[in-house]
Amino acid sequence: MGRQRPGPLRWIRYVYGARLPDRYREWVLHDATAKTWLIRFAIRICFEALPWLAAAFVLVVTLTPIPVPLLLTGLALSLFLGLFFTLTSADELAEVRLGKHGFPRGTGKKVRAEHGRPATWP
Template identity: 70%
Template sequence: MRWLHYVYGGRLPEAYREWVLHDATAKTWVLRFAFRIFAEALPWLVAAYLVLTLLTPLPVPVVLLALLLSLLLSLFLTVTSADELAEVRLTKHGFPPGTGKAVRKRRGGASTWP
């Protein structure tokens, strides 16, 4: 439940502060970020599928293609802003601005994305 709260932008308790830093600075931070976006979008995609298949005469493959396209577009638009969004998340958890980029650079990884 806490992870879902975190996915939807909630602040975790202070005990999870270091985990949030790890989440935003690990080598796989962009993949973690993309998975959170997918998890956040999944209920909306299911709801849209149900509405579009039950209330419209659209064929199922067209609905699935449209939903896949919307998911890919939302992933593209949010991943291009991943650096800034990760910094906002870290700031929300009490870290000074720029912490994520600095930690990623210090660990030898790319400090920014892409």
């Protein structure tokens, strides 16, 4: 049957940690082991951070006289730092996501290594 990709609403739920139905199991494995797994992971983290960054922007603009360019710089820096610290645990977080979908611990690293990709990052 192949990999069935979740629709936009299911993907958003997946980004925030929801377990997808079993029919998406192979897609989840692909998501955590593809050549682009780390880029996919980073995109999910950015997408997950967007509502928080937008809320922080509105709150700070409303309550303080901080210039918008300075605020945007601060928010970009916070996104960068959050992304950096999350990416340092990307392989473990991918394993947790795979485990949530029924795969045994170590599956992501094993599959990436079998395909000649780095099993971990950095």
